[in-house]
Amino acid sequence: MAQTYDAIVIGAGVMGASSAMHLTGAGLKRVLVLEKAPGVGFGSTGRSTACIRQTYSQLELTRMTFEALQLFKNWRDFTGLEEPKGDFRNSGVLFLFPAGEPSLPTILANHRAVGVVSHLADRKERQEEFPDFDFCSTPLDLDADAHDCAYESEALVEPEGGFADPVGTAEDMLEVARRRGTEVRFNARVEAVLQAGGKVSGVRVTEKSGGGEFHAPVVVNCAGPWAAGLNGAAGAPLKARLVVTRNQIVSKHFPEKLKGRFPVLIDMINGIYGRPEASGQSLLFGSVREEDEREEVADPDDYNEVADAPFREEKQVLLHHRVPTFQKRGRVSSYCGLYTVNQDDYHPIIDETSLEGFFAVCGFSGHGFKLSPIVGTLVAKKVTGHWGLIETGVPEDFFGRNRAPLKTHWGGVIA
Ligand SMILES: Cc1cc2nc3c(=O)[nH]c(=O)nc-3n(C[C@H](O)[C@H](O)[C@H](O)COP(=O)(O)OP(=O)(O)OC[C@H]3O[C@@H](n4cnc5c(N)ncnc54)[C@H](O)[C@@H]3O)c2cc1C
Numbered sequence: 345m346a347q348t349y350d351a352i353v354i355g356a357g358v359m360g361a362s363s364a365m366h367l368t369g370a371g372l373k374r375v376l377v378l379e380k381a382p383g384v385g386f387g388s389t390g391r392s393t394a395c396i397r398q399t400y401s402q403l404e405l406t407r408m409t410f411e412a413l414q415l416f417k418n419w420r421d422f423t424g425l426e427e428p429k430g431d432f433r434n435s436g437v438l439f440l441f442p443a444g445e446p447s448l449p450t451i452l453a454n455h456r457a458v459g460v461v462s463h464l465a466d467r468k469e470r471q472e473e474f475p476d477f478d479f480c481s482t483p484l485d486l487d488a489d490a491h492d493c494a495y496e497s498e499a500l501v502e503p504e505g506g507f508a509d510p511v512g513t514a515e516d517m518l519e520v521a522r523r524r525g526t527e528v529r530f531n532a533r534v535e536a537v538l539q540a541g542g543k544v545s546g547v548r549v550t551e552k553s554g555g556g557e558f559h560a561p562v563v564v565n566c567a568g569p570w571a572a573g574l575n576g577a578a579g580a581p582l583k584a585r586l587v588v589t590r591n592q593i594v595s596k597h598f599p600e601k602l603k604g605r606f607p608v609l610i611d612m613i614n615g616i617y618g619r620p621e622a623s624g625q626s627l628l629f630g631s632v633r634e635e636d637e638r639e640e641v642a643d644p645d646d647y648n649e650v651a652d653a654p655f656r657e658e659k660q661v662l663l664h665h666r667v668p669t670f671q672k673r674g675r676v677s678s679y680c681g682l683y684t685v686n687q688d689d690y691h692p693i694i695d696e697t698s699l700e701g702f703f704a705v706c707g708f709s710g711h712g713f714k715l716s717p718i719v720g721t722l723v724a725k726k727v728t729g730h731w732g733l734i735e736t737g738v739p740e741d742f743f744g745r746n747r748a749p750l751k752t753h754w755g756g757v758i759a
Contacts, residue, residue: 366732
């Protein structure tokens with residue numbers, strides 16, 4: 345006989361883990377998480393650079409990341425786990441913008457309104473704080489023979505930001521959910537969303553996964569790059585244009601002669617970003633250019649997982665220009681991960697779909713990790729009418745499926 349639950353969550357990435365955790369916080373007793381992989385981190389979460397910054401185009405996103413950061417900073421208290429694995433590192437965040445960046449007054453006003461600690465560092469301050477950096481403000485043209493450095497950029501520093509361990513974060517939230525009664529099944533691929541009387545009634549997993557049916561009046565789709573396929577199969581496609589894209593990350597050893605600390609760097613002048621690996625031995629870096637977010641992937645189970653040689657070479661040259669102690673060439677390793685890009689405005693959908701009881705939590709583009717501890721409480725409010733383990737100041741309809749596209753200053757991964 346099929347087993348019955350209060351809610352079923354599809355996917356055990358950060359969004360599924362957060363949703364399950366907060367659904368239990370909202371009073372649901374029987375929550376089931378179904379994950380097709382043998383563990384946590386086989387989707388976008390396992391490939392995330394997991395940078396945590398609070399600079400966004402929208403006040404609500406600034407609030408959401410500020411709230412999330414307070415949780416990351418107090419992760420042990422929040423999760424109640426003796427030895428959490430989230431491993432937040434307070435490296436600070438350094439944003440570099442061209443001089444006169446038009447979005448800066450709004451960003452700073454949003455920071456002040458929410459309580460984000462940040463400052464614009466003048467030339468002396470930034471050089472003292474980040475002695476390894478060259479703050480040249482002329483975009484590097486890789487095809488040009490000559491380059492004239494100028495020093496007119498804006499440097500926005502968020503001293504409280506940093507990065508975390510993405511898989512550890514998801515595992516922690518899943519563990520909290522488990523301790524509150526959630527059942528988690530790995531190697532359980534959902535192949536169909538079941539309906540009865542025009543409402544969702546549960547899911548069926550594949551024969552390979554044991555071939556059973558699980559019933560619930562609520563199903564939450566947190567399947568990351570696979571989510572749009574499930575929405576479509578359930579007859580509840582979203583209006584938002586969700587596209588899965590391949591995104592490339594390079595890893596390079598730190599030169600021994602680094603003089604200072606290395607923050608999360610978001611270089612809007614040359615379109616690169618990076619952050620240290622937790623071991624402190626290498627830098628992970630990639631692109632914040634929209635043109636590098638466009639390679640569509642038809643099948644999330646089958647894509648090229650190694651960065652292209654031209655990408656690796658170009659980003660190394662850009663990194664060298666910003667931090668000259670890094671060599672222009674040399675040995676690197678690389679990998680790729682998938683974004684689920686909402687092409688309408690780069691922000692997620694967190695909402696009930698046209699199928700009653702079937703909720704979509706997807707389209708986080710390249711910036712969902714930092715939002716994840718708050719996402720679940722928005723899910724809980726949508727599903728039950730109650731907040732989860734915490735309340736948020738983000739309006740529950742902010743990520744509605746029929747919203748007008750949210751404005752973004754820069755688009756893409758920065759949104
Ligand atoms: C390279 C890269 C860098 C990033 N950097 C950052 C960053 O610096 N900061 C930031 O905030 N965000 C970042 N992100 C984005 C962030 O990682 C994602 O938004 C987030 O991890 C999405 O989580 P998710 O739970 O929605 O998806 P996923 O982690 O993909 O989880 C979905 C899960 O669903 C499972 N699943 C799918 N279909 C089924 C099915 N039919 N049945 C059962 N299970 C199923 C999958 O196996 C998977 O485990 C980055 C992402 C990438 C790829």
